[in-house]
Amino acid sequence: MTTLVSKRSFSTTRSVIALIFREMSTTYGRSPGGYIWAILEPVLAISLMTVVFSYALRSPALGVSFPLFYATGYFPFIMYNDMTMKVGQAIKFNKNLLAYPNVTYVDAIAGRAVLSSLTNALVFGIFILGLIVIGGLHLNVNFVRLTNAFGMSIALGIGIGVINCYVMSRFPIWTSIWSIINRPMFIISGIFFLIDEVGEPYRTILLYNPMAHVIMQMRSAFYPTYDANYASPVYVYSIAFVLLFFGFLLLNRYHRYILDEGA
Structure with a gap:
């Protein structure tokens, strides 16, 4: 039994890694230009927001750096949004590969989720490093809160993404x-x-939106004076896991039908 579990675990890991490399090749291309654009796109978006709002406002709602304020809101949202779409199209994108018995819909979802998480976290890290080196910002980052914010964004994105995976496929x-x-x-x-x-x-109405809690948690990691009293990680994780449960329940029941339907 242990040997069978070990073999299955190795097979799953190998499938997920192969799917990640396939996703990297098709999404970003084989040239460095694709990866460079993945970094430039959010940088340009935040730069545009900074220019527009710096003319309308004397200072951001927190701190003195417009780029940092918008980055701590923009990147968690982009990570969540990218995750919902990437995971949502996992079966559709990998339908041909799912015909092989060693590749499952869970592998397809895991591959896209891992790549989306790593890519967005890397781009965010590069952007923050740029603000420190080029912008001269001195940051006191709370890495526990930062990790929690990323975890909340990823969990919510995957939860909604798995539901989307079923609905988009059908x-x-x-x-x-x-x-x-x-x-x-x-x-x-x-x-x-x-x-x-x-x-x-x-405010109470806006707090029903789980992404509002993610962004508050992210900003609390970069602004020591901001406590994010209204942020509730439990609320976000609860929604994410409920959606994840029902999403996998639907996929487990109907994934064969979805694959046969597109054959």
Whole structure:
């Protein structure tokens, strides 16, 4: 029994690694330009936001650095958003490979989730390092809160992504519908403002959005004076795990039907 488990574990790991390399090749291309664009895109977006809002405001809602304030809101949201789409299209993207018995839909989801997490964390790290080296910022980062914020964003992205994986596979139009539904999240998640400063009853309504908690937690890692009193990791993880449970329940029941349907 132990030998069978060990062989299955090795097979799964090998499949996930192979899927990660395949994803890297198809998403970013074989040239360095693809990876460079993955870094430049968020940098340009934050630079644009900095220029626009620096003319309208004397200082950001926290600290004195506009790029840091927007980065601590923008990157967690981008990680979550990228995860929901990448995981959501895992079966569709790897349908041909899933015909092989050694490759499962769980491998496909794991491969995309791991690559999305590592890529976004790397880009965020490079951007923050740039702010320190080029911008001359002196940061006192709370790495426990930082890790928790990344964990919350990844968990929520995977939870919603697994539900999307089922729905997108059964109803392809959901990809476009989800993209439209998810757009207001960029505005109401607190990227441009502090949820804490919003008056009632609107603050309570905004706090139903789990991404608002992720961004508050992320900012508390970079701003020692910001306590993020309204951030609730338990709330975010609870939503993520409930969605994950029901998502895998649906995929476990219908993944064969989904694969046969597209054959």
